[in-house]
Amino acid sequence: MPELPEVETVVRFIKPLLVGKVISGVVPANNYQRVFSGLEETQFNHRVQDAYIRDVLRRGKYLLLQLDRGYIGIHLRMTGRLLVKLSPEDKERHLTAVFYFTDGSKLYFKDYRKFGRIYFYPSLDELNQKLGPEPLGDDFTMTWLQQGLAASHRQIKPLLLDQKFIAGLGNIYVDEALWQARIHPEQTADSIPAGKSTRLHQVIRTILATAIENSGTTFINFRFGEDSSGRFASKLQVFGRTDEPCPRCGNAIIKIKVGQRGTHLCPACQKP
DNA sequence: GGGATTGTTTAAAC
DNA sequence: CGTTTAAACAATCC
DSSP: OOOHHHHHHHHHHHHHHHTTOBEEEEEEGGGOGGGBSSSOHHHHHHHHTTOBEEEEEEETTEEEEEESSSEEEEEOTTTEEEESSOOTTSOGGGEEEEEEETTSOEEEEEETTOOOEEEEESSSHHHHHHOOOOTTSTTOOHHHHHHHHHTOOSBHHHHHHOTTTSSSOOHHHHHHHHHHTTOOTTSBGGGSOHHHHHHHHHHHHHHHHHHHHTTOBOSSSOEETTTEEOBGGGGOSSTTOTTSBOTTTOOBOEEEEETTEEEEEOTTTSOO
């Protein structure tokens, strides 16, 4: 499941391959028109045709192609992948779109569940309106987090997953961060003591940075480039380790539901 | 066949 | 009434 570190990994991989290219067209594979969010194929292509790719960026879990006019946003959701070359096992029916460039090269958007979407943004205003601060950016300060938590009666896990509150965190890294900070995922945000919110701020940054250094987590379906895998999966402490001993205290990790999401925690270390 | 999976949107509940 | 929570949706695999 591509979260911030996985999207960042993809950005770093494809940036040198895409910057400088000119788009000749973006075609939905198998006529899957829904891949364009809010726009029709012809309208979308009208906006991006002959556009020059100046840069490749990330905002939250959105991958952005910065054009000489606006941005193309790509959200991989659960199973989306961007490929420069198709392998023999890449089935045609799992493709959702193909980007064509004037130099003859292509970029394939493969997504067997087809939740992934392609957007066009005239500017970043729309995205900035619906996304909170970047957890690795300057706006994500200790004070900001403490004030944000104090202002919310929600459970801490659903709050951290809310992209409007903070951008880029998903199920894996929230479970890991709450374990590191010894916070129960169901604890109400405004009841978290200062010591733990300080720690939470710290571990969110270190976990994400470490995951990026390791090219992300390949847990179920994240891969990038020529089928390279992320190396962070082996560093996960609680996610996907149900019934295994907690690395800190030895108690068995349990899996519960919090806000309808599968949630891993150590019941001994993370007391409500 | 039911459940798991993401995030947006919409509806309901507190 | 504003805030918080649940449900629906997209599609596929196991």
